[in-house]
Amino acid sequence: MSGRLDVRLVVEHDDKFRLDASLVVEPGETVALLGPNGAGKSTVVAAIAGIRPLDGGMVRLGERTLDDPAHGIFVPPEERGIGVVFQDGVLFPHLSALDNVAFGLQSSGVSKAVARGEALEWLNRVDVGAIAGSRPPELSGGQAQRVALARALVTEPGLLLLDEPLSALDAATRIQVRRVLDRHLQLFAGPRLLITHDPTEALLLADRIVVLESGSVVQIGSPDEIRRHPQTSYVADLVGVNLMRGTAQSGFVDIGPSPPIRLADTDIAGEVLVTIHPRAIALYAEPPGGSPRNAWETTIALVEPLGDRTRVQLGAPHALTVELTDVAARELHLEPGETIWVSIKATEVTAQPA
Amino acid sequence: MAGLLVVGCGSSPDGDVVVFAAASLTDAFTEIGARFEEATGMEVEMSFAGSSALREQILEGAPAGVFASANTENMVPIVDGGFTQTAPVVFAVNAMAIAVPAGNPASVTGVDAFGAERLLVGLCAPGVPCGTAARTVLANAGVTPLPDTNEPNVRSLVTKLEVGEIDVGMVYRTDVQNSEEIEEVALDVDFNVAVVFPVAVLAGGGSRAEAFVEFLQGEAAREVLARHGFVLP
């Protein structure tokens, strides 16, 4: 049942928008298609799912060609075997959660009793077995998304397609459901394609990220690669943040090497994800004074000019990426191997529960 | 019936004389009305419908000055209710006729056709003068009618004949004479009835309504009525 997803999507919209993107997803791999709204992401979902036929290119899943306009091949969506998790679930409001999940099986001829049995198993697996009898309007955002995930997985699809699964949720629920997703994505053996505009989601859930800008792919790579070596300003703006894991306590986060990073938030505790934007980090030739609570001496590992800015990779203790204007970089005479002082305000360090 | 209703005056801002006339008088009265206007300069406004419908309207207080009915039965409650200004006068007499669409597509030969199941038969509804008269004629002929429709007035019955929707109907002699799209099948004179048309000036109609009724009995009007097939008293 598991083959790779291989697509080249060419779609023309009436308003002169053209999508031309190729990507490959191997079985067992999670690929995130990352791009802001308007980049063409929903078109990608529609094209792969078969809701919208391609204008050019092709969609192949394993051995099957699902869409190939040049050769007149088009497999209708109901025959593609693609599990879709929609933004805000799109659960059928008139059916219970259980019947929602059973729907796919019943549609392929499985008896209601058997379908419901399997559906209940899946609902338990995503920890929402208790609300099996409830209707979607009664469910919380997080519960709904988990039901949607179960509904897509129960039919054992060849591809799992997730369309912005977390964007409709509030911040706290998002973290919760992201953990559920992370756990269950690993359990699905086929290829998984996650469509999102949230860089953190992509960085945390994906094995590889495909960055989409105005209908074209501008960079593909692992989360670390993309984060640390964005190839365009656009990608840098979108994804080029510093992201670390650590343990927080009383306003400090221990991320391994010393010194711990000081936070403005003194209440947060336990496993956290720490984000520091490259532009929030200041570099000084001399030890800085003033208010910033985080300051240490480090060496420069790499200096990368990137058109309108310069990205500097730092060495130990914390291998952060810093973004400066070209002018500032020149004034500091930055060379790999040189020592430099780093300063970060505690307020610029964001921590969220991991 | 409720007590005396306020009867509107028989003259309206739009016409000097308002005439309510039976549907079967449509063609004749339209012409007579035009002549009256020419001769006197007074304006006439006419309303044609089944006599029973007109009767009801007058009893409800419709502002008519003249009522010309297709039978005396409909005139009686008007007189009894005190709605008339002058006593009714018979101004025309009609007879019934068997009518078929032009060309007689169903090959109707006589009055027995009204009892034939295979034919589409039309009559006026029982309470309408045309319907009452037709049923008397059929009773005289010993025929039990099997109508497929009871039309609310003779005009709609004539229309159904003209478009060929029904095979045979009983209408007034004048209707047959005035329509090219229907033709007559002979009816034994012994079965026929005289349909008497009374006219009365209604209370509030005033001198103008009286003038119309007088004109109606004059030479010019009688010529028109005769031409349309009415028998004159």
Add this chain to the structure above:
Amino acid sequence: MSRTTSRRISARPPALVLALALVGLSLVVLPLVGLVTQTPWRDLGSLLTSPPVMDALRLSLVASGAAALLSLLFGVPLAWMLARVDFRGKALVRGLVILPMVVPPVVGGAALLFAFGRRGIIGEPLYDATGFLFPFSMWGVILATTYIAMPFMVLTVEGGLRNLDQRYESAATTLGAKRWTVFRRITLPLIGPSLIAGLVLAWARALGEFGATITFAGNLQGRTQTMPLAVFLALEQDRGAAVAMSLLLVVVSLVVLVALRHRWWPVR
């Protein structure tokens, strides 16, 4: 301002609104009051159980029920085409579908004659081939009332379909459901309220239909004389019977509308 005062103020409608609403209400209520005061209560029982009235009631209920169901059968696919399918001339088609609502029913009846009457473009060949005739039969009544009532069904259901988030149907498709299953298990249940609303509106309109029926189907007790026709003729001949039948018609309609009140008003 104390809490009680503010609550009371918000509960009372503005005087002008109240006044106008009352005038509107009286327009509807007063004729019914007049009807009730004119009713010959002593003779009501015998009037209502007389054969002409029973025949008319039976015909009205059968024809209006059939018209509602036929409107459902043909109106829903029509609504579907208008709401979901893109085709040229859609605006014209929608106009044509609504025409029976806008045109005087008598004109509708005349047009039906030209199509389905004995000399009509469909009626004539049909009659010549099979001897079947719409006018002067109950089928003619059903045809005329369906013609008049169907636009109500189409409009209501089209509205329901337009308001339906098409993502539900897309989701069902991705889960492997074929078109008929999607329609049966997802679309129909979700437009249920509109279907019922359309059914009730179509039925109510069919029940009161007069002009097209009398022009096309004719008037014969037991075969084509529905309640409205019977009332019309009885007004000139037997006032008491007319009032009794009017009262019956009003009561029957009210009972159905009130009983289904939660079902036919599509607002949640």
